[in-house]
Amino acid sequence: MLSVLTLSQNLMTVTKAEILKWITLSADVMQENKQYLTDLDSPIGDADHGINMARGFKKVLERLPTVQDKDIGNILKTTGMALISSVGGASGPLYGTFFMRAAAPVMSKEVLTDDDLVAMLDMGLEGVISRGRANLGDKTMVDGWTPALEALRTAFANGADTKTAMQACVAGAEQGMQDTIPMLAKKGRASYLGERSVGHQDPGATSTYFLLNALLEAIS
Amino acid sequence: MKKLINGIDDVVREQLQGMAAAHPELSVHIDPHYIVRGDAPVAGKVAVISGGGSGHEPMHGGFVGVGMLDGACPGEVFTSPTPDQMYECGMAANSGAGVLFLVKNYTGDVMNFEMAAEMLAAEGVPVQSILIDDDVAVKDSLYTAGRRGVGTTVIIEKIVGAAAEAGYNLDQCADLARKVNSYGRSMGMALTSCIVPAAGKPTFDLGDDEIEIGIGIHGEPGQKRMPMTSADAITEMMALEIIEDDAYTRTVREWDTENGIWVELELTDEPLAAGDSVIAFVNSMGGTPVSELYAVYRKLAAVCEDKGITIARNLIGPYITSLEMQGFSITLVKVDDEILKFWDAPVNTPGLRWGA
Numbered sequence: 103m104l105s106v107l108t109l110s111q112n113l114m115t116v117t118k119a120e121i122l123k124w125i126t127l128s129a130d131v132m133q134e135n136k137q138y139l140t141d142l143d144s145p146i147g148d149a150d151h152g153i154n155m156a157r158g159f160k161k162v163l164e165r166l167p168t169v170q171d172k173d174i175g176n177i178l179k180t181t182g183m184a185l186i187s188s189v190g191g192a193s194g195p196l197y198g199t200f201f202m203r204a205a206a207p208v209m210s211k212e213v214l215t216d217d218d219l220v221a222m223l224d225m226g227l228e229g230v231i232s233r234g235r236a237n238l239g240d241k242t243m244v245d246g247w248t249p250a251l252e253a254l255r256t257a258f259a260n261g262a263d264t265k266t267a268m269q270a271c272v273a274g275a276e277q278g279m280q281d282t283i284p285m286l287a288k289k290g291r292a293s294y295l296g297e298r299s300v301g302h303q304d305p306g307a308t309s310t311y312f313l314l315n316a317l318l319e320a321i322s
Numbered sequence: 323m324k325k326l327i328n329g330i331d332d333v334v335r336e337q338l339q340g341m342a343a344a345h346p347e348l349s350v351h352i353d354p355h356y357i358v359r360g361d362a363p364v365a366g367k368v369a370v371i372s373g374g375g376s377g378h379e380p381m382h383g384g385f386v387g388v389g390m391l392d393g394a395c396p397g398e399v400f401t402s403p404t405p406d407q408m409y410e411c412g413m414a415a416n417s418g419a420g421v422l423f424l425v426k427n428y429t430g431d432v433m434n435f436e437m438a439a440e441m442l443a444a445e446g447v448p449v450q451s452i453l454i455d456d457d458v459a460v461k462d463s464l465y466t467a468g469r470r471g472v473g474t475t476v477i478i479e480k481i482v483g484a485a486a487e488a489g490y491n492l493d494q495c496a497d498l499a500r501k502v503n504s505y506g507r508s509m510g511m512a513l514t515s516c517i518v519p520a521a522g523k524p525t526f527d528l529g530d531d532e533i534e535i536g537i538g539i540h541g542e543p544g545q546k547r548m549p550m551t552s553a554d555a556i557t558e559m560m561a562l563e564i565i566e567d568d569a570y571t572r573t574v575r576e577w578d579t580e581n582g583i584w585v586e587l588e589l590t591d592e593p594l595a596a597g598d599s600v601i602a603f604v605n606s607m608g609g610t611p612v613s614e615l616y617a618v619y620r621k622l623a624a625v626c627e628d629k630g631i632t633i634a635r636n637l638i639g640p641y642i643t644s645l646e647m648q649g650f651s652i653t654l655v656k657v658d659d660e661i662l663k664f665w666d667a668p669v670n671t672p673g674l675r676w677g678a
Contacts, residue, residue, distance in 0.1 A: 190401040195433035293466035
């Protein structure tokens with residue numbers, strides 16, 4: 103009995119405090135990169151991604167005190183609902199759906215195992231794909247999330263600890279973000295530019311990288 | 323940037339407060355942002371609701387009133403509104419006869435309206451959602467998000483609003499909206515870019531001697547860039563793109579009210595043909611004066627005549643704009659007796675008014 107308890111304690115790796123810190127750090131990074139994300143959105147979108155993400159996470163921070171005593175699932179669900187009701191555009195439903203779906207497998211949990219962490223992010227990505235109907239290679243945030251989560255799963259399968267696995271995850275997101283540069287956009291407003299969308303980094307894949315990097319910082 | 327604003331974060335709210343002061347016949351809500359007719363919900367009437375980013379005024383808020391929209395949801399400038407706005411607007415306008423969402427085909431608008439439709443359906447409100455996608459500058463739907471919703475939106479809001487006023491039920495309103503959309507084709511161009519207040523600088527750079535052809539309505543770059551030329555040459559090029567546009571097939575998602583699920587439909591718009599009658603709509607993107615729109619209309623009428631197309635009605639002016647952008651769009655909507663009857667029906671809104 104004692105050994106089982108010890109084992110499960112070793113696997114319990116991400117605390118509620120770290121999840122709250124993730125959300126706070128995400129808000130910070132969106133505010134700091136408001137101009138950068140908006141600039142990335144200018145040539146291939148409608149120049150509002152940074153503005154919208156900063157506004158959305160500001161709303162999240164306002165609501166966070168109402169759930170900081172609740173479980174991780176409820177914290178993520180509230181984050182998603184705040185984003186949906188304040189961001190608008192395409193990123194509101196996409197990131198909002200991400201957090202609301204990510205909440206499902208971690209409802210009533212106060213601490214997450216590595217498996218919980220993977221399930222949480224996987225469900226979130228599944229939500230993004232079903233809401234936005236984008237495929238890999240369409241030059242969207244899916245191109246950031248997919249290699250990131252593949253790297254995370256591979257790292258855990260190879261026995262990495264949480265922090266090392268999250269480092270691999272962030273590296274995957276960064277690579278995915280850079281790989282959007284030569285892509286021809288097939289979804290969203292950038293898709294109307296055809297060949298002219300080539301050579302620009304996708305703003306959604308970039309905010310995804312920031313979000314995952316904030317999670318890494320929160321657990322470091 | 324020189325703009326008549328007080329604070330960047332207050333642009334949309336202050337516009338709504340001004341509309342409320344100017345139009346006591348409208349009911350303007352600030353948190354969340356939405357506008358409904360002052361007499362909403364109108365007993366027995368389908369609630370026709372649209373929405374989208376701000377910056378396109380008078381669309382959509384200026385089209386709320388008798389004979390047109392029951393409600394409108396303005397987002398931030400060029401940003402889709404959020405599902406809670408659409409939900410609250412739908413609840414306020416629904417008389418029990420149901421809610422019809424008219425949604426311009428932009429990724430953000432589509433996703434937010436889909437979430438709102440799911441929320442209303444969960445409350446037992448009969449809801450239908452029709453996609454407007456009429457921009458012929460977008461050639462295919464396989465490698466893009468599909469044709470954008472532009473000028474035909476104004477025409478659909480007028481016609482379907484009149485039909486709802488005349489007692490069409492939810493299914494009939496949805497069928498009519500789908501038909502007018504399939505009959506409508508548009509194309510736009512820009513002489514200048516525009517400045518989103520929160521961005522503070524032009525969305526794209528355009529040289530003094532350059533024009534952008536095939537733009538949407540959000541200051542986004544268009545299909546191609548070319549040297550500036552005459553009004554006649556630009557008008558003829560755009561009119562011919564519309565008139566000679568082939569059949570357009572794409573898959574759209576519509577809400578199945580009975581089963582509470584999204585279903586995919588393959589729809590095809592047939593091309594215009596000699597002998598057709600149309601509503602011809604020449605629209606300013608905001609910064610182009612009406613005098614220049616008439617120069618465009620002069621050439622458009624000649625091209626239509628040459629192609630055997632009869633202009634049955636026209637609409638000329640700034641109705642679906644992109645802030646202060648200079649430029650214009652042309653929309654041709656094929657008409658039949660049903661469409662013409664509802665086009666001519668009385669309308670009384672801040673942005674469009676006749677017969678009332």
